[in-house]
Amino acid sequence: MQEIVVNLHMHTRYSDGSGTHKDIAHAAMKTGLDAVIVTDHNVLVQGVEGYYRFGFSSPLKAKTRPVLLLVGQEVHDQDRDPQKNHLLIFNANRDLASLADDPQALINSVREAGGICFIAHPKDPEAPAFKETDISWEAWDVQGYTGIELWNGLSELKTVLPTKLHGAFYAYFPHFIGHGPILETVNRWDELLASGRRVVAIGGSDAHAMHMSMGPLHRVIFPYEFHFRTVNTHLFIPQPLSGDVPTDKKMIYDALAAGHCFVAYDLPASTRGFRFNAKGREQSATMGDEIPVKGGVTLQVSLPRPADIRLIRDGRVVGTWNESYAYTYIATEPGAYRVEVDRSYLGQKRGWIFSNPIYVR
Numbered sequence: 001m002q003e004i005v006v007n008l009h010m011h012t013r014y015s016d017g018s019g020t021h022k023d024i025a026h027a028a029m030k031t032g033l034d035a036v037i038v039t040d041h042n043v044l045v046q047g048v049e050g051y052y053r054f055g056f057s058s059p060l061k062a063k064t065r066p067v068l069l070l071v072g073q074e075v076h077d078q079d080r081d082p083q084k085n086h087l088l089i090f091n092a093n094r095d096l097a098s099l100a101d102d103p104q105a106l107i108n109s110v111r112e113a114g115g116i117c118f119i120a121h122p123k124d125p126e127a128p129a130f131k132e133t134d135i136s137w138e139a140w141d142v143q144g145y146t147g148i149e150l151w152n153g154l155s156e157l158k159t160v161l162p163t164k165l166h167g168a169f170y171a172y173f174p175h176f177i178g179h180g181p182i183l184e185t186v187n188r189w190d191e192l193l194a195s196g197r198r199v200v201a202i203g204g205s206d207a208h209a210m211h212m213s214m215g216p217l218h219r220v221i222f223p224y225e226f227h228f229r230t231v232n233t234h235l236f237i238p239q240p241l242s243g244d245v246p247t248d249k250k251m252i253y254d255a256l257a258a259g260h261c262f263v264a265y266d267l268p269a270s271t272r273g274f275r276f277n278a279k280g281r282e283q284s285a286t287m288g289d290e291i292p293v294k295g296g297v298t299l300q301v302s303l304p305r306p307a308d309i310r311l312i313r314d315g316r317v318v319g320t321w322n323e324s325y326a327y328t329y330i331a332t333e334p335g336a337y338r339v340e341v342d343r344s345y346l347g348q349k350r351g352w353i354f355s356n357p358i359y360v361r
């Protein structure tokens with residue numbers, strides 16, 4: 001399996017972002033991403049998918065790798081007040097925005113079109129100082145979605161903005177924002193997993209590269225490049241990216257559909273190299289897979305750098321290992337096992353890695 005780093009969920013001028021697809025590809029190239037998935041609001045932009053290549057001005061004249069840009073969409077009902085229930089749709093290959101008023105019909109159509117979908121920013125609190133409303137997901141009775149956006153960069157920002165002054169501080173010192181997914185979202189995910197459902201977690205930046213003015217201050221806050229160094233989704237694909245768009249697109253969406261991925265906060269240190277695998281009596285499994293419990297299952301975690309590891313089964317912590325590179329745990333009970341890893345950064349413990357579960361059945 002090959003690990004690739006993908007940033008997903010972002011906006012261009014086609015909706016409420018400030019940049020173009022080319023700006024995004026350029027920022028992705030500069031930050032070393034393998035791929036990005038652009039998701040403008042209620043529009044499926046055609047004709048921009050593909051590999052982007054840029055000249056390089058470094059004195060080393062190193063050859064840059066091309067970046068794959070894919071396009072999905074973020075659909076919500078614009079007539080609804082407040083505008084809740086945002087759905088990220090990938091690989092449906094047709095515009096489904098007209099179905100926004102009925103979340104279940106929308107999800108059904110995504111599946112019929114061969115696509116996958118994720119509940120965007122499941123909990124997204126209001127930020128009254130900036131006249132931002134709560135746009136959480138409310139239609140929790142829906143079925144058939146692929147997963148949820150566990151960690152959304154913009155939702156988290158809304159949790160730290162009690163006043164405009166806080167906004168100004170974080171606009172200049174964005175490194176202090178990231179701590180982890182919103183707890184209510186994590187709890188919701190654990191509840192769904194404990195009920196026996198398979199729910200894939202992804203991390204989204206929700207990058208807009210917004211312009212902000214406060215008196216004399218004017219600034220592009222949270223440029224794409226900053227977002228691309230923060231909340232990413234690391235995917236495991238069977239072959240290295242080939243350069244052929246349809247082949248690589250299929251590998252990426254297959255990995256997302258299967259949950260062969262983890263949510264990463266790459267700002268404190270790169271999470272590349274994290275692994276969470278299972279070995280049973282007769283088979284082995286990785287994140288997103290199912291494995292029989294019979295005879296016991298050995299769960300193995302390894303990290304690229306020492307950090308604090310928690311193993312969680314159906315929402316309950318079953319083990320913690322501090323400042324460790326690796327651990328092994330013998331699972332004898334069925335359940336959805338997942339891993340969280342914290343790391344110290346800027347004087348605080350912050351969420352670093354959130355794995356997808358291995359389903360021990």
Ligand SMILES: [Zn+2]
Pocket residue numbers: 074086120121
């Ligand atoms: Zn949204």
Ligand SMILES: [Zn+2]
Pocket residue numbers: 009010011074206
């Ligand atoms: Zn968005």
